[in-house]
Amino acid sequence: MRQAFALLIVVATAAVLAAGAVGPLAEETGALAPAPSVREPMNRGDDCLSPGDLREAVAEKRVVPPISAIRAARQAIPRAEIQRARLCRHEAGLVYLLTALRRDGQFVQVMVDGQSGQVSGQW
Numbered sequence: 869m870r871q872a873f874a875l876l877i878v879v880a881t882a883a884v885l886a887a888g889a890v891g892p893l894a895e896e897t898g899a900l901a902p903a904p905s906v907r908e909p910m911n912r913g914d915d916c917l918s919p920g921d922l923r924e925a926v927a928e929k930r931v932v933p934p935i936s937a938i939r940a941a942r943q944a945i946p947r948a949e950i951q952r953a954r955l956c957r958h959e960a961g962l963v964y965l966l967t968a969l970r971r972d973g974q975f976v977q978v979m980v981d982g983q984s985g986q987v988s989g990q991w
Contacts, residue, residue, distance in 0.1 A: 916956040916965070925962065931955060931982035937964035941978040944987045947971055955982060963988065 917925065925931045938950050941964075948968035956965050962982035969975055979989040 916954045917962075922955045925955065925982075931962050931964075932985040934964065936985040937966060937980040937982075940980050940985055940987050941966045941968055944978055944990060945970065945976055948976065951975070960988070 922931075922934070926933050934953050934955070938953060941950060942948065945968050948970045950966055950968050952965075952967040954965045955962055958979075960981070964980040964982060966978040966980065967975055968978055977991050978987060980986065981988045
């Protein structure tokens with residue numbers, strides 16, 4: 869049983885190497901697909917606060933409550949469903965990043981200023 873498993877691993881590894889997608893020459897030969905370019909105006913949420921930090925910021929009145937940001941996003945994009953809301957650090961301070969699903973199936977990102985609760989951008 870062990871020999872059959874080892875043989876299977878060797879054959880699979882040889883097939884992957886023969887395809888040219890893995891190995892030291894993969895980058896030089898262009899076998900790797902280019903990374904897709906995605907237009908991200910923000911830091912992709914890498915610097916977002918945890919739920920506990922969000923509650924603390926709201927309790928200390930450093931930011932408006934999340935429901936205020938959701939209401940502002942709903943006014944900016946009527947009849948859209950808010951799918952996700954995060955509080956993140958941005959060069960302007962703390963902002964809510966909301967993901968809304970429009971009726972036509974398109975996702976829209978909305979940025980709401982954390983202190984004022986006003987929509988500061990959408991894409």
